[in-house]
Amino acid sequence: MMDKLKRVQPPVFPVENVIIPEAKALHLSNGIPVFMIEAGTEDIMRIEFTFRAGQVKEPLPLVASTCNMMLSEGSHKHTSEELNRLLDFYGIFLNQYAEKDNAGITLFCLSKHIEKVLEFSHEILFSPAFPEAELEALMKKRLRWYLVNREKVQNLAIDNFFESIFGKLHPYGYQINEHDFEKINPAILTDFHSRYYSAVNMAVIISGKIHPRTEELLNSFYGTGSIAAREAENNSIEIRSADQKKIHVSKSGAVQTAIRIGSKTINKRHPDYPGLKVLDSVLGGYFGSRLMKNIREEKGYTYGISSSLSSLDQSGYKIISTEVGQKYYQQTIDEIYKEIRILQNTAVPEDEIKVVRNYMSGEIVRMFDGPFALAESFKSVWEFGLDNNYYNSLVKKIKTIEADEITALAKTYYNLNDLYEVTVGSE
Numbered sequence: 001m002m003d004k005l006k007r008v009q010p011p012v013f014p015v016e017n018v019i020i021p022e023a024k025a026l027h028l029s030n031g032i033p034v035f036m037i038e039a040g041t042e043d044i045m046r047i048e049f050t051f052r053a054g055q056v057k058e059p060l061p062l063v064a065s066t067c068n069m070m071l072s073e074g075s076h077k078h079t080s081e082e083l084n085r086l087l088d089f090y091g092i093f094l095n096q097y098a099e100k101d102n103a104g105i106t107l108f109c110l111s112k113h114i115e116k117v118l119e120f121s122h123e124i125l126f127s128p129a130f131p132e133a134e135l136e137a138l139m140k141k142r143l144r145w146y147l148v149n150r151e152k153v154q155n156l157a158i159d160n161f162f163e164s165i166f167g168k169l170h171p172y173g174y175q176i177n178e179h180d181f182e183k184i185n186p187a188i189l190t191d192f193h194s195r196y197y198s199a200v201n202m203a204v205i206i207s208g209k210i211h212p213r214t215e216e217l218l219n220s221f222y223g224t225g226s227i228a229a230r231e232a233e234n235n236s237i238e239i240r241s242a243d244q245k246k247i248h249v250s251k252s253g254a255v256q257t258a259i260r261i262g263s264k265t266i267n268k269r270h271p272d273y274p275g276l277k278v279l280d281s282v283l284g285g286y287f288g289s290r291l292m293k294n295i296r297e298e299k300g301y302t303y304g305i306s307s308s309l310s311s312l313d314q315s316g317y318k319i320i321s322t323e324v325g326q327k328y329y330q331q332t333i334d335e336i337y338k339e340i341r342i343l344q345n346t347a348v349p350e351d352e353i354k355v356v357r358n359y360m361s362g363e364i365v366r367m368f369d370g371p372f373a374l375a376e377s378f379k380s381v382w383e384f385g386l387d388n389n390y391y392n393s394l395v396k397k398i399k400t401i402e403a404d405e406i407t408a409l410a411k412t413y414y415n416l417n418d419l420y421e422v423t424v425g426s427e
Helices: 063-070 081-087 109-124 134-150 153-166 178-182 185-198 216-224 274-285 290-298 325-343 350-367 371-382 389-400 403-413
Strands: 024-027 032-036 043-050 093-098 105-112 202-208 244-248 256-265 305-311 316-325 418-423
Touching: 024 316, 032 274, 032 371, 043 109, 043 371, 043 403, 063 093, 063 105, 063 134, 063 185, 093 256, 105 109, 109 216, 134 178, 134 185, 153 244, 153 316, 153 418, 202 216, 202 371, 216 371, 256 305, 256 325, 274 290, 274 305, 274 316, 274 325, 274 350, 290 305, 290 316, 290 325, 325 403, 325 418, 350 371, 350 389, 350 403, 371 389
Parallel strands: 032 202, 244 418
Antiparallel strands: 024 032, 043 105, 043 202, 093 105, 256 316, 256 418, 305 316
16 A cells, blocks of 8 residues: 555745835934834734944943843833833833844834833833842853853854954954953943943834834834934954964863864855855755765764854854764764865756755745744844845845856865864863
8 A cells, every 4th residue: 555655745836036025214303213114914013122232342241241131120210020010011022132243122012012112112221220239140140151051062162163263352252251250340331331222323123013103102212312423433353363273172071072163254245145155055054955964864973063154243254063972073074074175176966956946945935924034134134234135136146056156155265274173072
């Protein structure tokens, strides 16, 4: 009976056109930029307040992330407990984030509660109290997290990787130590907050079923008062990659060895970036990639291995990541370099390119699936000074890239002499 059953692969329909809703751009009365993406059928809104207040701006390690985490730990009007009760009462979900370049908050709410959301968000963003007791408790908790994470090879590997490619003095690259947790106090946070959580440094991104009074209410809460001139960017710290290309960190008793291989590279502003995204997918960017097939499926050295390409404001980076048994780590590294050499010297077969095209086309569709995804995708290009033309270029490149271009990109951007190799594990 089973012999008579045929397994037929479902048809694959390539993505021909991606229609991306444009964000409505406007400015509040005082000049704060606002972007609105009307989408979705449910009465739900996503409201993000983003600031150029990330790690790259901090005067000391931990300042940017701690300042952001403390925003909801009490204001001049409400305690932390009172704020959380109010947010819960109105069904408002608050997400706080501090990244390498940007920081801010995102709120998810029912559209009918827009006025309360803007009232509470303004209080959280512009009236934090930075209470000493809550700050002390937070720093003790963060120190415990830090000490636990110091025992994990993957965390040590990524920290040393960033230090290697961006330099130990640059905010993208410097590592945190235990003494950094002792240096954070309310005065430092207040100063950082006053400089970077300001109207001139801010933008608002809203998506979902937008309440008709949103613009009016935004102006009421955020549009008053004049905005001072934007502070000149401080680019005094250069990115200086380490001279040593191979770094091993000994971690006694580690069962696995973490491997990170890569380097700094171009970001989304560069015209080669879309093609490099395709190359990254071929190498290790999806489950059927070459690294997965070789090192996981054929060799069985690891449960998973991946490559990725990321953009930062001042740079970008590519990285290959995996954890393997200690006895297999050198063989794994050798196979990684072998796969890169193959891409540099042998054309990728058309059937493999077709699979990658289909995979990446599906990912493009996912990036614009729903109002919240639309907001994330908009932000990811807007913060680089780009617009939806970036995605149009990416779609075009996915559909038209040929094997010879992939080979050329591999030779240009994966020069083995430029790659950093960081390993963490037992000797």
